[in-house]
Every structure is written in structure tokens, then in C-alpha cells.
Amino acid sequence: MPDHDVLIVGAGPVGLLLACLLVQEGLRVAVCERRKEDDDRTRAIGIHRPGLEALEAAGIGDAVRAQGLRLEGGEVRSRRRTLATLTFAADRPVLILPQPRTGALLRARLQSLSAEALILGCDVTGIRQTAEAVHVTADAADGRRELSAAVVVVADGVRSRLRDDLGLGWRPRTGRASYAMVDVIDSAPGARAVLHCEPEGLVESFPLPDGRRRWVVRVSEGRGLEGIEDFCAAIATRTGVDLGLPPDVRPTAFVAAQHTAKRVHRGRIVLLGDAAHEVSPIGGQGMNLGWVDAVRLAERLARSAPARMPDLTAYDRQVRRSASRAQRRSAFYMSMGAPAPATTVRAREVLMRTLGSAPLRGWTAGLLTMRGL
Template identity: 45%
Template sequence: MTDRAVPEGAGAEGAGAEGAGAAGAGTDAPRHDVAIVGGGPVGLVLGCLLATRGLDVVVLEARDGPSGRTRAIGIHPPGLRVLDAVGVGDAVRAASVAIRSGVVTCEGRTLGSMRFGREPIRSLPQRETEALLERRLAQLAPGALRRGVRVERVVDRGTHVELVTDGDRSDPLVAAYAVGADGVRSGVREALGIGWRQRPGVGEYIMADAPDAPDAPDAPDGPPTLASSAASAAAETALLHFEPAGVVESFPLPGARRRWVARVRRRPAVLEPATLEAIIAARVGASLALDSAGAPSAFTARQHLAERFAAGRIALVGDAAHEVSPIGGQGMNLGWLDAAHLARELAAALAGGAAASPHEAFDGYAVIRRRAAARAMRQAAFNMSMGAPATGIRLRARNAAVRMLAVPPVRGILASSFTMRRL
């Protein structure tokens, strides 16, 4: 790999003091086993997993503090098992809400439902999950997370990796291996010259979090509706309204709140609480009152897959390797599964002396996790297509398909897909 600069503003992950697990001593030897660029949920999980194995890890994060943005909330059973391995699983269970079932409706009629069995999806705002992970990393490897550090250059020297940061241009940080966990705009991926290919699945959405509505009776025929969100929250149910104008989704959150997501044909010119309130009222006849804390945000769901997940001594993980539509909530969890696999590969490589010959260190990881990402994207593209605006024959065909998918044994297979048991 030739010297290539990471663009200004790319996420950087912090370095801690040298520890007993460092991959050598002396001026020419790596000072850390692994340097992780990016301190989001995936970078933090990877750092924790490596620290539990006694490795010297440093996590470099460009942000000075945690992000307050409304982002991922769904924690799927395989992802929760990774969090158990990190040591925060019980804390997540205590702080989160369990989503045990889902109901799909259209124009006031129930199309189907599914239950997620003994392993529900947990709902917890990403900022709270990140806070738990950051505290855990501080316990396992004090000082490993360095905030406000931007990585400006990443260089694979063959025997080690050098990372030049904005705070120390003359003396680069040195590690046996480096990992890019710096998101969809990954500077590490760009520095490696790895292609970023778009995959099927794109849509415009607006979303907001809001208090649950006052108690309201269910519809006469029994299915939960947006108007009865308090009842559905108590039942730990996700509501998906596949309306002709586009899907409206509602998910329970801790603290008697819910997340609302609506698909739109194009982003509104003016995005105010009243915008989302009007969309929900028009599509499902429900009244939603957003407070100032629930100001809506707009996002474009896209899907991309990196052409390679590794090059030499540098690997990509999470959103740096794959951008998966958040519709279905798989991106963050997929990144955690990447991290679990990558942690095993890195530990084996360092224990086996692969520091002198890195070319096969990431081969298994790159093949297996790229295939898993491709499967997740196909599932997410299907989810997005089902929630797209539809009328006439297309609407009737979609509703018929939903009814068919809600019948055993297909319903069980679909529930397994939504809970990521196959990834």
C-alpha cells in the first residue's frame, strides 16, 4: 500500500498508553497491537473485544464528545450476544424495551403479524448504547479511547501500520494492524483505494421520537393502530402501516416514547414537527404531537458494499465496509457481528506470529462477512420495496404477499430474517 492521505474530517480513533500486550518494543516495533479508526458503536465493540483478549488496542475518534443525533435503536439477538461477550448485555437488557412482535396493517386492516419468540429485538437509542460501551472500554483498557483525534494518513509499511494524526505529525502512531471503523464516508477505505459499489435499495424517509399518545381504544377488529400506540407499546409491538402513500412505522422506546418513521417520495422543503404530524394523520388518521425534543430529521436510505473488506494489514468493519438501509435495523448489528469475527482473526494473527506475514490474516473475515453483508442488503432491499408507495394492482399484490408471508412456516423464516439469526 502506498502512502495516501485520509481526507480531512474522517473519523479517527484514539490511542492509549502502551501496555504489556503491545506487539513489541523499540523504535521500529509496533507500539500497539491494533489501532481502530472510529469510536462509534462498532469501533467501541471491537476495542472492547480485543481488550478482553489482553491485546493492546487504541481507538481514535474525531468527535470531541458523543453524538446526540437520533440514529439506530434496534438491537437484534445476534448483536446482543456480542454485547454479552463485551460485558454490557445485561445493562442493555435493563435499559431497553423488548419488541416481541410486529403487526402489519393497510387502510385499517391487519395483513399479518409475527412474533420474535424467546429472543426479542431490544430497543435502545444508539447514544445510550454507545455510552455503555464507552464506559466498558474505559474499564477494560483505560485511556484506549482518544477523542478529538483526526487521522490524516494511514500507511501500511508491510511489518506494521503507521497512522499520522493531526496532533502528532512528526511521530506517527504505530500498530501491528489497523481497522477502519469510520463510517460510510470512511477515509480509511478511500486511502486504501477500495471501491464503494451501490447496491439495490434507496428511499427517502423522515423520522422523529415522541411521547406515546394518551390511552386510546383499539380498532373494532382488534389490530393495533397508530391511534392506540400506548396500548401497542405495552404489548411491546412494532407497527408497520403499509399504506398506499408509503409505509409509516412505529417502534417502542424506553421512557414511554416511540420512534416514528415515514417514507416519502421526496424530502419536504420545510421539515418541521407539523410535517410529520400531517403525514401520519393523512395516512392513518392518527394524531401525533411532537415536542421540541422530537424534532424530525430526514435521511436517504442507500446501500453500498465495499469491493474488499481488507488490504494488507488494514481491515474495514461496520459502515466503512457496508452501508445497509436502516429500514429493518440491521446496519449496527451487522457491524457488531463483523467486529466479533474480526477480533478472533486479529487475536489469532497476533498469537500466531502473523505480524511478519499479514497477507492471510483477514482472508476468512473478508469473504465471510462480505457475504453476510450482501445477504443483509437483499433483506433490506426487500423491506424497502414492501414499504414503497403503491396503488392499484401493485398494492393488491403487495398486500397479498404480506398475507402469504404471515402464514406458518414462512412466518417463522421471516421472523428469523428480521431478527438476523441468519447473519
């Protein structure tokens, strides 16, 4: 008999949520995380309605609401003019909560459900599948470990080594751009986002809890900003906003790209979250989509007897279909913020005004809040 019903590789927000759901169903769960310390990078901040429903199912919905900032809506601007204004309806809320705080809530919840489930400093180096179980080799603080489970879920992120070892493929999709961002004290705290779709490239401004705000600037591929002075200068040139940040603030550079695994499962091994699909953070759908996948996967695993091979064919198709929809939306959002000549800028300004008009405003807000995914 395997040591565990389900072993999860990776203790990011998606892997932790799945673990909570499975333990609540009475399954024996282990989560192997190679890091020994918490990941304190802010990273994802948006929680959409499908993600909030998943967090509620895991038992932390109230805590997320209490700590998160509810985003009232947003504005789209270009060349110092407001093109569209959206308000998010009460039935499709968007909460803003930095990923480390969401992760901390999920870790606390898992520990309250199963104190031994999370194994930190446990780096999974090999997986071998048999007809009855999956056997895992891991390097841990106390030496090499050999573990087994009826099902192994690989949730170790975009750069998953195990996905490559399993030969499940990693296919690029449309949508790629480079950005730099900083989180700073907000001189005029609010609850609305502003997107500047400028000829020189996108500038985003998102409110954060505790009177802070995130600024994101699109930069040329392969070329970052030299420092905070260049970052502030880019914002001032494109939007007219003078941040006046101190010289010791350092922008964080990142590349937004999109990929999908050709398959998300092989026998008793399943990919989940960013290991299964990379969705551009523009639009804020990647983490939430991973949570939705986790809920679907938990339902299927809970319905199967622990040692029985679950049928994941339909789940595989559903995951890849939802990811494809999200990636198409994100690719569109990215195109609206790409550097462009005057003729293209004028054309997309007309399109954005149309999408923000009264007849289409509700439909557009639904797309931005993950309706249909």
C-alpha cells in the same frame, strides 16, 4: 516494534465493541475518534440476537438487557387493515435501546478495561503501510501525532475518507429511499412495532424505552417535509393516526441507501462496520451486522501473533457475503413500503398476508431477526 497491536479509527458502537473484545484478549489497543464529545443522535435502536451475543462477549449484555425495551413483536397494516401479526420468540429477542446509550455502555466498558485506549479529538488524516506495521498520522488537541500498529481497523462510518484513500471501492446495491423521523412521548406505551405499508408510502412506529416512540415516514426522493405539521399530516392521511405534536418538534431527515466495499482489507488494514458495508436501517440490521463482523475479526486477530500478518481472505469473503444477504432483505423491506399504484398495493398485501400466515410466520420472524446472518 509498533506502538500498538491494533489501532481502530472511529469510536462508534462497532469500533468500541471490537476494542473491548481485543483488550479482553490482552492486545494493546488504541481507538482514535475525531469527535471530542459524545454523539447524542438516536440513530440505530434495534439489537437483534447476533448483536446481543456480541455485546455479551464484550461484557455488557446484562446492562443492555436492563436498559433496553424488549420488543414483543409487530403488526403490518395497509389501508387501515391488519395484514399480519408477528411475535418474536424468546430465543430470538429484539431489544430496543437508542444508540447513544449503547455507545455509553461500550465506552464505560472499554475505559474499565483500558483507561488509555480511547483517544478523543484525534482525527486520522493519513495511513502508510509497510511490511512490518501500519503508520498513522493524526491531528489531535496536542498537535500532530505519529502512531503505529500491527493492524489498523478503519471503522469511521459510511462516509469513510480512509476507505476512499485506500482505493477499496464503494459499490452501490439495490435499495434507496428518503425518510423523516421523530422520537416523541408515547401516549399509550407498548412493546409492539407497527408498519403501515400504505399506497402513499411507509409509516413506521417503534416503541422506545422510557415511554417514548419513534415515528418514521417515507418521503419523496429529494423532497423532505417542511416541518412537523407536514409530518403529522402525512401520518394522519396515510394511517388515520393524529399525533398532535407541538410546533417546536423538528423531524430528522435521512436517506437509506446500500453500498458494499469491493474489498474489506488490504494487507494490515481492515474495514469494519459501515465503512465496509452500508445496509438500510429498514430492518435494523446494519449496526448488528457490524458487531457480528467485529466478533469474527477479533477472533482472527487474537489468533495471530501481534506482529504477524493475519490472513483475512476468508474473513473478507464472509463479511461481503453476509452484507449481501442483509442488503437483499432490506431492499425487499423497502419495496414493501414504497409508494405504489392500486394494483401493486393489492399484490403486496396478498404477499404480506401470506408471509404472516401460520405456516410461514416463524420463518418470516426469523428473517426479521437476522437468522442466517
